[in-house]
Amino acid sequence: MSEKKKRRAAVDHRVCASCGECAETCPRLAITVERGMYAVVDAGRCIGCGACAAVCPASAITMEAAS
Numbered sequence: 001m002s003e004k005k006k007r008r009a010a011v012d013h014r015v016c017a018s019c020g021e022c023a024e025t026c027p028r029l030a031i032t033v034e035r036g037m038y039a040v041v042d043a044g045r046c047i048g049c050g051a052c053a054a055v056c057p058a059s060a061i062t063m064e065a066a067s
């Protein structure tokens with residue numbers, strides 16, 4: 001049984017400026033900005049498309065391998 005490598009968005013909370021751009025862009029509505037502090041990714045919804053990382057002005061999002 002071979003499993004496809006999956007990717008998920010990971011937010012660096014120290015860098016996030018909580019602008020909300022990523023949440024607006026996510027086609028899966030997987031991102032919420034927690035208490036106006038930083039973006040949080042719902043790993044269960046994220047499909048690893050990378051759209052959020054592409055729009056983040058602070059480069060706070062990286063794509064990581066998911067299990």
Ligand code: SF4
Pocket residue numbers: 008009025026027028029030031041045046047048049050051052053
């Ligand atoms: S990688 Fe795609 S699906 Fe996942 S949080 Fe970012 S925009 Fe949403």
Ligand code: SF4
Pocket residue numbers: 011015016017018019020021022023033038039055056057058059060061
């Ligand atoms: S786009 Fe970047 S800086 Fe803006 S809320 Fe999302 S992770 Fe934070």
